[in-house]
Amino acid sequence: xxxxxxxxxxLEIIRDILPDEDLGSLAPDKTFREQINxxxxxxxxxxxxxxxxxxxxxxxxxxxxxxxxxxxxxYLMPKMERL
Numbered sequence: 001x002x003x004x005x006x007x008x009x010x011l012e013i014i015r016d017i018l019p020d021e022d023l024g025s026l027a028p029d030k031t032f033r034e035q036i037n038x039x040x041x042x043x044x045x046x047x048x049x050x051x052x053x054x055x056x057x058x059x060x061x062x063x064x065x066x067x068x069x070x071x072x073x074x075y076l077m078p079k080m081e082r083l
Contacts, residue, residue, distance in 0.1 A: 001080040006073045009080075013049045017042050028069040054080060 001009070011023055014036070021036045032038050046066070050056040056079050058066065065075035 001083040003073050003077060005083075006076050006080055007069060009054070010046075010069065010072055010076075013046055013053070014038075016049070017045045026069060031067045032069075033067075050076075054083060056080065 011026075014021070014023060014032070018036060018038065023036070026032070026035055032043075043063070043066075047058050047063070050058060056076065062075065064071075066072045
């Protein structure tokens with residue numbers, strides 16, 4: 001999967017979890033929590049959706065890698081390149 005495909009996948013998951021949030025103006029280097037109403041349960045839902053949809057395991061120690069769009073894409077790229 002390309003970097004753009006990963007961005008779209010992340011946005012789709014966030015849209016499914018937080019349907020009322022405006023995701024059109026997300027800054028790629030600002031944390032999701034600074035920009036949208038994302039609590040810890042919502043974050044865990046994102047991690048679970050990555051596992052469910054793409055068979056991606058994200059260990060708890062790696063959660064900080066999913067803080068921003070750019071860091072998420074960088075972290076997920078090697079895990080999703082086969083998709």
